Amino acid sequence: MQKLYFFIFIILGLTMFSCKTESPFSGLTATDYHSFAEPNKAVVKHMDLNLEVNFDEKIILGTVNYRIKNFGSPQIILDVKGLNIKKVEVDKQKVPFSFTDIDPIKGQGLIIPITDKSSQILVEYSTIYGQSDALLWIEKEQTLGKKYPFLFTQGQAILSRTWFPCQDSPGIRATYKAKIKVPKGMLAVMSANNPTEVSADGVYFFSMLKPVPAYLIALSAGELAFKPLSNRVGVYAEPEILEEAANEFSDTELMVQAAEALYGDYAWGRYDLLVLPPSFPFGGMENPMLTFVTPTIIAGDKSLTSLIAHELAHSWSGNTVTNATWNDFWLNEGFTVYFERRIMEKLYGKPYADMLAELGYQDLIKTIGELANTPKDTHLKLNLKDRDPDEGLTDIAYEKGYFFLRVIESAVGREKFDQFVNQYFEDFAYRSISTEDFLIYLKNELPEFSFEKNKVNEWVYGAGLPVNAIIVNSSNFRNVEKKLSGFLKHNDLSFIEETQKWSSHEWLHFIRKLPFDIQVNQLEILDSTFNFTASRNNEILAIWFEKAIYADYRKVDKALETFLIKVGRRKFLIPLYQALIDTDRVEEAKKIYKEARKGYHAVSTATIDAMLLEE
Numbered sequence: 001m002q003k004l005y006f007f008i009f010i011i012l013g014l015t016m017f018s019c020k021t022e023s024p025f026s027g028l029t030a031t032d033y034h035s036f037a038e039p040n041k042a043v044v045k046h047m048d049l050n051l052e053v054n055f056d057e058k059i060i061l062g063t064v065n066y067r068i069k070n071f072g073s074p075q076i077i078l079d080v081k082g083l084n085i086k087k088v089e090v091d092k093q094k095v096p097f098s099f100t101d102i103d104p105i106k107g108q109g110l111i112i113p114i115t116d117k118s119s120q121i122l123v124e125y126s127t128i129y130g131q132s133d134a135l136l137w138i139e140k141e142q143t144l145g146k147k148y149p150f151l152f153t154q155g156q157a158i159l160s161r162t163w164f165p166c167q168d169s170p171g172i173r174a175t176y177k178a179k180i181k182v183p184k185g186m187l188a189v190m191s192a193n194n195p196t197e198v199s200a201d202g203v204y205f206f207s208m209l210k211p212v213p214a215y216l217i218a219l220s221a222g223e224l225a226f227k228p229l230s231n232r233v234g235v236y237a238e239p240e241i242l243e244e245a246a247n248e249f250s251d252t253e254l255m256v257q258a259a260e261a262l263y264g265d266y267a268w269g270r271y272d273l274l275v276l277p278p279s280f281p282f283g284g285m286e287n288p289m290l291t292f293v294t295p296t297i298i299a300g301d302k303s304l305t306s307l308i309a310h311e312l313a314h315s316w317s318g319n320t321v322t323n324a325t326w327n328d329f330w331l332n333e334g335f336t337v338y339f340e341r342r343i344m345e346k347l348y349g350k351p352y353a354d355m356l357a358e359l360g361y362q363d364l365i366k367t368i369g370e371l372a373n374t375p376k377d378t379h380l381k382l383n384l385k386d387r388d389p390d391e392g393l394t395d396i397a398y399e400k401g402y403f404f405l406r407v408i409e410s411a412v413g414r415e416k417f418d419q420f421v422n423q424y425f426e427d428f429a430y431r432s433i434s435t436e437d438f439l440i441y442l443k444n445e446l447p448e449f450s451f452e453k454n455k456v457n458e459w460v461y462g463a464g465l466p467v468n469a470i471i472v473n474s475s476n477f478r479n480v481e482k483k484l485s486g487f488l489k490h491n492d493l494s495f496i497e498e499t500q501k502w503s504s505h506e507w508l509h510f511i512r513k514l515p516f517d518i519q520v521n522q523l524e525i526l527d528s529t530f531n532f533t534a535s536r537n538n539e540i541l542a543i544w545f546e547k548a549i550y551a552d553y554r555k556v557d558k559a560l561e562t563f564l565i566k567v568g569r570r571k572f573l574i575p576l577y578q579a580l581i582d583t584d585r586v587e588e589a590k591k592i593y594k595e596a597r598k599g600y601h602a603v604s605t606a607t608i609d610a611m612l613l614e615e
């Protein structure tokens, strides 16, 4: 069966895609274990969402109209989870529908009978409060303005199916339009062209006419205001932080220009940012045309904006060329980290980019250590069958992916590598590809790059970090270590003046390098000199709190509690709760979590529940 469909798809692929016709690649031939959809039998090509956001009941309800392509199948399957399906129509006729068995991770397949001639289906449904994991409903009291509640969706990896029925595989792309009704006075925005002003009736229209996978369809609504940063870049935020956000992100247009100079024109029209409440579980989410970002990167000095470069880079790697399955996640993230650091190097110089790379290297080594018992999770090509793909969201995809691309860059030279990457983005535009597709392409396009000599097999299908990884050596960090060593030995703080010029990366490195058994009185001296506990920079706060917990420096306790209750970004939460567990402060951790949990998104609570509640 599979082979036959594979063959059919190659033929279809040649006519459906506008890229090089001799290309044999199609991510749609890869098996996605995380979706019930059978795109090689019947596939969704376009969706029209007609939805109402009901904040009183905390549900989204309405209809989705799908334009489909049937390759001769008697049925089409959509992914659903935590949804109440009310009615299904095929070509405007009501039809009976059924479901597959429930899978605890994937949810269910919604099976709709179709004929050879069917071209349109419609599903009427509503979400179910407490079961639609993509949605975070934020009470008005938890917003800055306190006048309106707030909602945002998070689709990656397989959560879009919890807020609308869809073929929820990164290998399946569709265009979409939407009509969204929200309470009057609120602004709705999506990963599409967006309004900049509040409408009188609370109704908004959207369209995304480039095909995107379902995980990139996103919606947010709240009391939002817009400020342009250039003629194609702008920022949406709650009015209270709009100015601050606009200042922090004022280099975004320069970033877009730097990115275009590297890897070709920005293809999506506008590039806007949406600043979410602090409960957003990630740093950023690369929703097309509208990156969702955490307010925790607003540090007042633009020092954490490499995250914007990262989300922007996803406009090429991830959104234009997409991983075919979540096992190929490194194709999205490894390329994006590489691209992000090239943007930062172009804008702020090599020493700056070197610091980012060395911090990334530290993260990678730490992650490889943490995954010592499951070494297969350190392969670039993952095997997430029967697991939540969220488990693949580790630094391996990001940093091992980055260091693998550095190996190719260093072997063939930057100029050649840049040509290769440019061509790669062009040849695979609006397609989803697998790791194997990439490797064949690499072999064809850069024949001088030896797979054997460069240990490609070890990088992709092997554990840990191969010996030919590039060594990054940040001269700024060597200087920081010298100063730290003087302090640790004899409390030497004569470098205070120099630290005026330190970026937050130097500070991060300084604090990361503090030994875990550092004496409390030394932490006290550092705190009273540099005010870490009162820092506005959340990256610094998070690592400082972690060190303080392990060293039993209790003066941070109040600030730590406030931080854990306010911030829902999972990357910060995991090490802090872990530190409390490791230091026999589980009860205290549970108490804080009890209070904080209602403000976290399901992506974060799934992880922290497993750490604290399921013993």
Ligand SMILES: [Zn+2]
Residues within 6 Å of the ligand: 310, 314, 332, 333, 336
């Ligand atoms: Zn990313």
